[in-house]
Amino acid sequence: MTGRLTIIGTGPGNPNQTTPQALQAIAAGEVFFGYGPYLDRLNLRPEQQRIASDNRQEIDRARAALDAAARGGNVCVVSGGDPGVFAMAAAICEAIEAGPETWRRLDLVVLPGVTAMLAVAARAGAPLGHDFCAISLSDNLKPWELIERRLRAVAEAGLVIALYNPISRSRPWQLATAFKLLREILPVTTPVIFGRAIGRPDEHFTVVPLGEADQQAADMATCVIIGSAETRVIERDGMDPLVYSPRAAGP
Template identity: 70%
Template structure:
């Protein structure tokens, strides 16, 4: 008899940002598969078991979770943020497509969550108030040349751009190269938001212009939001400025 597989997200890191639906799913599961720091965000009950794996072992993790669910257990695969945004939902779907027939019979439920760009945007104002896109700067699963093409296309079309995985020890140069690329297309005054650990005690929200944006302000806990030419900064005496993208946009040639 096939079991149940939940794919849940813990949100950006603040326990209050994990949705009630995700908490309900976690309460039903007997076994949890995920990257250690994400599993650490859960308060598991007696009898609930953790199965920890490295952050680069997504397909192996998905396969192990599917095997256990196929045996009849209720299993949760855990991501940070929203499981469908640069996270485990895609890996599980990929594994199901390539895997044995019994994996397709599993009762699979993907539970939506709060992704990092939403938490950062809420802290800054409303930078995602008009059309936007999300791009991962990681070239682990796609070539850097494709990332550059997507950055150029998004900036040229006037999208606000949320950058995930902006920098790491293995990729210390890519955010700087992304800024260089965008400076050839966007005005230097375009707002850039560095949102680190939004909602957590070590949160840091920093707003600068594209011309002055310093890649050193980012790490892997940072989501970077780059405005469009229409994005505005509203200064507020004694308070953090509001960054927002107006609900209207004019045609450009």
């Protein structure tokens, strides 16, 4: 008996930003695995089973979902944003690679979603209009020294940088350290965008120069976008500024 495993990205939290394809998969699913707050965003029917787990239990969640699908279930694994961006699609693939042959025979579907940096970029204007990258500041799965090397390399290469997982109670110092490193490379006037819970009722959005960027403006629900030397800010009276990176960047 072979089941189906669908990995769903629900977007950044605004129900209108969940794709119709994802909504169809949610309506058809039987068992849902995910981080509790992400499952809370779904309007599940009484017969649809909900299995919540902590955000740090991704591999255990992946294995449990794969086991359920291997037993013939129509299983959904739910991520916020896009499931392939620092999320559950990679955890599922990692579990499949190390797991039994039956997991490789599953009908596996990954459905994309609007990831946080796209929601924040759209709110700001077009800061990702030219070359950019995404880096997670979490050192749970990689050493901090590697994060610093990557930050330095992409800043020197002139890429716009989207920072995921910028700060937490267990990692209160890393965003400030990242800003300090970037100030050694980029102009202090480089725009920094803080976008928290964009599209939700509790959203917070602000743009400051790198020289004034403060880690206190971020939490784990924040995506931070740091411009390149070419990124521009268009001030507008009584409105948030527009931030964009020209398509023709570089000398």
